[in-house]
Amino acid sequence: MTISQELFQKAGTLIPGGVNSPVRACKSVHCDPLFVASAGGSKLTTEDGDEFIDYVMSWGPMLLGHNHPQVAAAIAETATRGTSFGAPCRLEVELAQAVVDAVPGIDMVRMVSSGTEATMSALRLARGYTGKNGVIKFHGGYHGHADAFLASAGSGVATQSIPGTPGVPADVVKHTLLAHYNDLDAVRTLFERQGDDIAAVIVEPVAGNMGLVLPKPGFLEGLRELTRKHGALLIFDEVITGFRVSFGGAQAAFGIDPDLTCLGKIIGGGLPVGAYGGKREIMSHIAPSGNVYQAGTLSGNPLAMAAGLATLKALAKQDYPALAARTDAFSGELENILRGKGVPVTRNHIASIFTLFFTKTPVVDFPSAQTADSKAFVSFYQQMRAQGIYLAPSGFECAFTSFAHSEQDFERTLEAARKVEF
Ligand code: PLP
Structure with a gap:
């Protein structure tokens, strides 16, 4: 053995x-x-x-690459000054600045500890901001393991969701509407039927969880247009694509301006970090500047911020x-x-x-x-x-x-x- x-x-x-x-x-x-x-x-x-x-x-x-010398040194150096404060620290501001500078759609950003937290919080913000409940996601899209995203289609009926796992009440995913990736007509139909109550479309701008699937020309542009028309937010889940498809993510590569962007993976340089960010006007609805609650004991953790910052600095070159x-x-x-x-x-x-x-x-x-x-x-x-x-x-x-x-x-x-x- x-x-x-x-x-x-x-x-x-x-x-x-x-x-x-x-x-x-x-x-x-x-x-x-x-x-x-x-x-x-x-x-x-x-x-x-x-x-x-x-x-x-x-x-x-x-x-x-693994164990990059600058990232490893930044983590080691930061650890000599303590591993968690539960109070603001300089590195959070520096990483926030680096993210805002890199990602075109992000004016303000909130750090969390995983991609799941980023997407879950972005959806809560979209719902809080629009006052609507529905979210459109795509078959085969993965946005972490929060209940609202663990839905798959029942009998090919795109407007009906069934929970994808025991433990997720049907009541929770009844607001999760499904369409096929690259099928703009299906999204249009959902908006025509239920547009009054759709808070957001969440999409991996380049899908990475059904294997790699690229957006057809016009698909992302179409999502942008439909969400604007119906007063819903466009959420780009760039947990995989952020800092990878280009330094500014898929949104920079494809020239699309989402309302909210979710980040994870690379932003933490191998430590547990996620983030969600977007337009200042929307992000200011998050507590304590607004009333949409979201928090985290280890959010903005200094070691994680140091790893992320060192990673972004090295990637920029x-x-x-x-x-x-x-x-x-x-x-x-x-x-x-x-x-x-x-x-x-x-x-x-x-x-x-x-x-x-x-x-x-x-x-x-x-x-x-x-x-x-x-x-x-x-x-x-x-x-x-x-x-x-x-x-x-x-x-x-x-x-x-x-x-x-x-x-x-x-x-x-x-x-x-x-x-x-x-
Ligand atoms: N969103 C996308 C596109 C992902 O690929 C993943 C994880 O693979 C997540 C969200 C969830 O991130 P995490 O595993 O850090 O919670």
Whole structure:
């Protein structure tokens, strides 16, 4: 038995499913999880001493690579002055300034401790601000695990929601309306039917939780237009795309001006941070300047602020277009190799993110993503992992590259893919 397997066995007696977040258990790829002992740059080292080239990158945050020297130094230096104050500190102001400077749609920002808190709080603010209840989300969109977002469609009827998990009352998700990503007509219909009570549309401007799915030309513009017309807020969930699709996020890349933006992952540089921000007029409704309540004991935590600030400072100097071009070339070659083996592959790519779907169908929404052959993915995942390549353990996730990934990493990954048999 490996050390990872021993730890997983023990974890199973202490932690539900042996993990603190479900996908990590690697159930859908029929593997045990690897327990990570350390990480640096593009690599992970397991408790068994095996090294992996990492394309999960902590599910997105580590765009600079693991254990970046400036980020690690900022955390260590800050820790010498205390780890939590529960009172305002300078670093909060500095990180807020860096976020406002980077993200075009954000005039004011509130720090929280996770992406889930960011989206949950943004929705509360949208409801408090508009006085309406409804929220439109998209099938296959993930906005964290707050009740309102855990809804999926019943019998393909987009206007009716059923809870996606036990423990979420139907009463809570009855205000959650669903449409397919990239289907502007469906959103228009929802507004025509129920526009009087729709507080917000929440969307990942580039979807990253059904695998990577890009917005069709006009989709995001259409959402902007419809929300304005009906007095609803447009919330961009940029927890994945923020500081990754471009330094200013997807909104800067696509030139769309959302009312509210949710951030997470990269903004914390690997520490627990989320944030939501937007127009000054809307954000000033949050307590204590307004009456929409939201709070947090560890919000604005100095270590987390230091990690985020060091990350943003280092990212501001990076060459995003170059990483995008390298990721495109690398994932394109990966696609060619797999196609050469006779399996159908559709590749979606933007910036430092890509997904290879094992399907011929163009992937534009959740149903088309679901046409992918999960058996082929499991086989690919297992064979790549056996060769030291660490991919997300689900066909509906993204692969992330980072500024630490070298051409040698890519070449080794392609070499492994050449040896895969279907
Ligand atoms: N929003 C998006 C787009 C995400 O991908 C995630 C997490 O993966 C979240 C929100 C929730 O963030 P967290 O896991 O930090 O609560």
